Amino acid sequence: MTYSFFDFLQLIGSLGIFIFGMKIFSEGLQKMAGSRLKGILGGMTRNRVTGVVTGFATTAITQSSTTTTVMAVSFVNAGLLTFVQSTGVIMGANIGTTITAWMVSLFGFKFQITPIALAVIGIFFAFLFSKNTRFRNIAEAMVGFGIIFIGLEFIKGAVPDINTNPEMFAFLDSFTDMGYLSLILFVFVGAILTLLTQSSSAATAITLVMLFEGWVSFPIAAAMILGENIGTTVTANIAALVGNVHAKRAARFHFFFNVIGVLWMMALMYPFLHMMDSIIQHFTNISVSLLDEDALAVAGADGALAESVQQNSTLALSLFHTSFNILNVVLLFAFVPYLVRFVEYIQKDKGGEDDEFHLRHISAGPMTSPGFSVEQANKEIQHFVGVVEKMHGQVHELLFDPEAKKDKLLEKIAQAEDATDEMELEISDYLVRVSEHTNLEHSMTERIRFMQTMINDLERIADIYYQISKLAEKMAESRATWPDDASTEMETMLNAVHKAILNMKASVALPPEKVRMQLAIDCENAIDQIRDEYRDNHYARLDSGNYPARAGVTFIDMLNRLERIGDHILNVNEAAAGKRLRAMRVNRD
Numbered sequence: 001m002t003y004s005f006f007d008f009l010q011l012i013g014s015l016g017i018f019i020f021g022m023k024i025f026s027e028g029l030q031k032m033a034g035s036r037l038k039g040i041l042g043g044m045t046r047n048r049v050t051g052v053v054t055g056f057a058t059t060a061i062t063q064s065s066t067t068t069t070v071m072a073v074s075f076v077n078a079g080l081l082t083f084v085q086s087t088g089v090i091m092g093a094n095i096g097t098t099i100t101a102w103m104v105s106l107f108g109f110k111f112q113i114t115p116i117a118l119a120v121i122g123i124f125f126a127f128l129f130s131k132n133t134r135f136r137n138i139a140e141a142m143v144g145f146g147i148i149f150i151g152l153e154f155i156k157g158a159v160p161d162i163n164t165n166p167e168m169f170a171f172l173d174s175f176t177d178m179g180y181l182s183l184i185l186f187v188f189v190g191a192i193l194t195l196l197t198q199s200s201s202a203a204t205a206i207t208l209v210m211l212f213e214g215w216v217s218f219p220i221a222a223a224m225i226l227g228e229n230i231g232t233t234v235t236a237n238i239a240a241l242v243g244n245v246h247a248k249r250a251a252r253f254h255f256f257f258n259v260i261g262v263l264w265m266m267a268l269m270y271p272f273l274h275m276m277d278s279i280i281q282h283f284t285n286i287s288v289s290l291l292d293e294d295a296l297a298v299a300g301a302d303g304a305l306a307e308s309v310q311q312n313s314t315l316a317l318s319l320f321h322t323s324f325n326i327l328n329v330v331l332l333f334a335f336v337p338y339l340v341r342f343v344e345y346i347q348k349d350k351g352g353e354d355d356e357f358h359l360r361h362i363s364a365g366p367m368t369s370p371g372f373s374v375e376q377a378n379k380e381i382q383h384f385v386g387v388v389e390k391m392h393g394q395v396h397e398l399l400f401d402p403e404a405k406k407d408k409l410l411e412k413i414a415q416a417e418d419a420t421d422e423m424e425l426e427i428s429d430y431l432v433r434v435s436e437h438t439n440l441e442h443s444m445t446e447r448i449r450f451m452q453t454m455i456n457d458l459e460r461i462a463d464i465y466y467q468i469s470k471l472a473e474k475m476a477e478s479r480a481t482w483p484d485d486a487s488t489e490m491e492t493m494l495n496a497v498h499k500a501i502l503n504m505k506a507s508v509a510l511p512p513e514k515v516r517m518q519l520a521i522d523c524e525n526a527i528d529q530i531r532d533e534y535r536d537n538h539y540a541r542l543d544s545g546n547y548p549a550r551a552g553v554t555f556i557d558m559l560n561r562l563e564r565i566g567d568h569i570l571n572v573n574e575a576a577a578g579k580r581l582r583a584m585r586v587n588r589d
Helices: 004-033 036-047 050-061 064-077 083-096 098-107 114-129 131-158 166-177 179-195 201-211 218-231 236-241 245-269 270-285 293-300 302-345 370-400 406-435 442-477 482-506 517-544 549-577 581-589
Strands: none
Touching: 004 050, 004 201, 036 083, 036 245, 050 064, 050 083, 050 098, 050 179, 064 236, 064 245, 083 245, 083 270, 083 302, 098 302, 131 201, 166 179, 179 201, 179 218, 179 245, 201 218, 201 270, 201 302, 218 245, 218 270, 218 302, 236 245, 236 270, 245 270, 245 302, 270 302, 302 581, 370 406, 370 442, 370 482, 406 517, 442 549, 517 549
16 A cells, blocks of 8 residues: 555645635635625525525535525524524525535536636736725635646545555445445544534545546445535534523534435435436437446546546535525425424423523624624624613612512622623623734724623623612612602602613614714713712702711712713714714814
């Protein structure tokens, strides 16, 4: 045997080049898509049919079914998609992922692509340093495209040659010569290969090379493709581990949908493969059956014919991959509601509020596209604002609802404050990882900086609400009370702060250029005016002896803390608008 450990390392390195090319190509395509990707994602919320189209289109743009399915799981976790709506997206992603196989089989085996790939890199490499963002993104995609096929050529060269390594072929043949049992075995091999490479595209490319080089037969390669369809569901299931029950259901649906597809295809495997073989023979005019071992052996003696048969085999495998996924969607589409019920049955909703303060959008880690990652983080900040708003309501209830369970409310506010500390750390860490992305645009860097400011101010607001709750607890323990006019004033102040929170909530959800800063300034001015007026009233009440000193100290302390919340709310609005009021005033002057 002439195949050494060093040769094996070259194969691993070749695979690394291919996966790196896929990564660069995918990132470039996503940056080129920009806002259009967001528009396509908006189609998710209509129905299952548009969901299938959306899943296909998103996977075609991102060149990664894993990105699409993890994205769908994140959206379900966030409540932007229902579990049922996500099923269409997942089905469409299965079809979209077959594009890679066609790209590899059409360009990677038909002719010498390496010189063209190098020429493409040579043409576009200089544009990677262009100041024009559009040119830079196009160049990144095209350089990635070139690296893919250079990696594929290296893989083809690094795969051991059958003629010079008969021992390896004999070892493999012992597993491929067990009839139908071999097909079942190689379904598991395909799934494991996808898990090892963490890329169904890379696993598909390896399978195509093994088929082209004659290491496996057409039926064995088809079985591996089926296994890769199962292996690709694992990433979404891992992403859903930290998600809520709906995200887990979406990931489980993906797994069961693909497993059911593999089961019915295994039952019809040989008739289906004969059909694929016949279609390819018809369109290529090469009448050598890929399922006839004797005919393949005869064709192998003729160099030109052998190469044509090899190319036919890769085209047939790509056709099998696409046909299987399309048919699986068509056949199971009507049964999706039953599969949904089954998944809901095995993944029960235990209820409760255990998911209440978990991160909803970015639990799966940064997405491939920095732009989409920033949008995910912004959605998480909107969730953060929702938590703060809920704390405001709980403080209001604590102070003014005589029927409220005080101990329970205090516990909830304390839990929310702890959760916001964790949210600040996790969102900040996520944004740091996104900012480390290469070739990040200046506008994106600026937005990330302002988002870091937002989460810092939101965490301070949560701290202040917790402090107010402790003041309320101490006042209740001392049995101190406010006179009616003081209670009315405090409730008015809380309502003014709530109005500012609602405006902040709207601002965070808007693009920076659409944030209405004047409205935020008006809310802040109203809070300041109320604080000034009620502070004077407070000292007048103290002078007249209208309430005990302890109750008076608590009143003015709460009033000042609520005013500070107003300051932080204005800071969040400024960050949402992407500017500081000081800078705005300088520009006006």
